[in-house]
Amino acid sequence: MSSEAELLSQLEELRKKQKEMEITNNKIRISKQKDYLIDKLRNFLGIEMSDEEIIAVYNESYLNPPHYHFSYYLKVEDKDNKLLFIRIVYNRFARKHNIRYEDSYDVIREFISKIKPLNDYNEWRRKYEDLIIKKQQQQQLNMSRNRQNIKQPSEDISEDIPEFVPLFC
Numbered sequence: 001m002s003s004e005a006e007l008l009s010q011l012e013e014l015r016k017k018q019k020e021m022e023i024t025n026n027k028i029r030i031s032k033q034k035d036y037l038i039d040k041l042r043n044f045l046g047i048e049m050s051d052e053e054i055i056a057v058y059n060e061s062y063l064n065p066p067h068y069h070f071s072y073y074l075k076v077e078d079k080d081n082k083l084l085f086i087r088i089v090y091n092r093f094a095r096k097h098n099i100r101y102e103d104s105y106d107v108i109r110e111f112i113s114k115i116k117p118l119n120d121y122n123e124w125r126r127k128y129e130d131l132i133i134k135k136q137q138q139q140q141l142n143m144s145r146n147r148q149n150i151k152q153p154s155e156d157i158s159e160d161i162p163e164f165v166p167l168f169c
Helices: 002-045 051-063 068-073 083-097 101-113 121-148
Strands: none
Touching: 002 051, 002 068, 002 083, 002 101, 051 068, 051 083, 051 101, 083 101
């Protein structure tokens, strides 16, 4: 019996380690994606800017749909709309290219609108809806079996529905 208890404790430790590794991998993935987005905008603008200034520009565009896919990689503390940072970036860009502030706003917004995730939200949505339909059908089947008192093994289609994670690189 002690060997069984030891195996169970080892299994529990492995599960904890797996969970920790998943969290670490998720943090690394988010960091890489966020760095990619920051570098992409920084390279386009060609002006020296801090990460906070770039994130402020992304947040400003996030507030104006359809750029919802950036929100996945922005932390809650990043979402403070820092108007000063935004204006500084647009003014620097306008000064560098000898254009009006309003034009720099349009150019930067146009560039950001062209940044799309590699994976498709609509495809994810279709899979999600298919899974919901399967679950509803399974529930209806189980209800009809219960009414007829037929004992048959029920298939478990209760897969966790993963959230949409936009990938850029």
